[in-house]
Amino acid sequence: MYQDKEFDGEFFTLSSVEDVQNMGTLKVIQTEPVILNLCAMEESDVYSSVQVESDSRSSTSVTSQDTVLLSSSDEGPSSYRSQPWPTKFEAPTFSFDVELLLEAGNKAYQKDGTLLNNPKVISSILEKLAETIFHYTAYPTGIQVLNVVEALVDKFPCLKEPGSFNGMYGWPQRIKYKMGNYRTKLRGRQLDCPELEVSSLRRKNEPHLKGIKRPKKAEVNYLPPFPFGETEETLEKARVDLLHEVKKRDSDKLVKKMEKTFSYRRLEVIKHCPTVPDVMKRWPALFSESQVKDEFRRITTVNLE
DSSP: OOOGGGTTEEEEEEOGGGGOTTTOBOOOOOOOOOOOOOOOOOHHHHHHHHHHHHHHHHHHHOOOOOHHHHHTTTOOOOSSSSOOOOOOOOEEEEEEEHHHHHHHHHHHHHHHHOOOOOHHHHHHHHHHHHHHHHTOOSSOOHHHHHHHHHHHHHHOGGGTTTOOSSSOHHHHHHHHHHHHHHHHHHHHOOOOOHHHHHHHHTTTTTGGGOOOOOTTTTTTSSOOOOOOOOHHHHHHHHHHHHHHHHSSSSSHHHHHHHHHHHHHHHHHHHHHHHHHHHHHHOOOOSSHHHHHEEEEEEEEHHHOO
8 A cells, every 4th residue: 555645644555656756655464375275076076066057057048148249258358438417416335344334333323413524435435436436527617516416415414514614625636636647647557548548638738739629518429439449440441431331221330330449530639620511421310310410419428308
């Protein structure tokens, strides 16, 4: 673990050496070894257990066709956010030990108004909150951060800030600092997060970023990463295939390819700011009524209808 000066010297789990500041303090914690007890099994028992598992899997595949279709390798997980910021933010479920401590803290608060003051618990809470917020947006607004704090304090009143008239003073600033550290950690791990890279370079006033389209508030998926395993070359090939698909009547393949090339299309729009005729030439399928609605949903996660 390393000591983070931005959080009053609290210790955090070290995931990358880049998190360690010059002349920083490290703390080594030894964990208990995992002991496995192995025992011999008869060959017939092994065969029967494998056969039962195989039968259960086959029966599941027969009775759950929807599940099989959704887990197809052709689809793959989405590389962009699919949910807007919730109307009412719900505090996430924390780790088992943190939930136990929070439950005990709530009981103590209801009994005599005692507030929970545990730096380790607060550190774990902030980490989980940052992860949950990033699921919706990398740069939450002040109102969104306030929504998170309200949900947290409402569910766990033992976390109220002492000396604050509403119990929330200090939490918004903690979350903003943690979101900054969370974004830095993602960039330090060299993960594919284009929106973070562009924002970081823009703050440095890089000359080659002049003219790049700035994000709007509603653009939840401003600059999503490429789908796993895809590159500019493979997505360019998919774009060329779309030029042929748009002439056909198979709308299912066209929709799938438009979903697949969404991040590549956004990269063109953000980086090159093409004119409408240029976009029509390269992405003719985008100018149908159904695809205009789908593209709006992909960018904002909100349906036009």
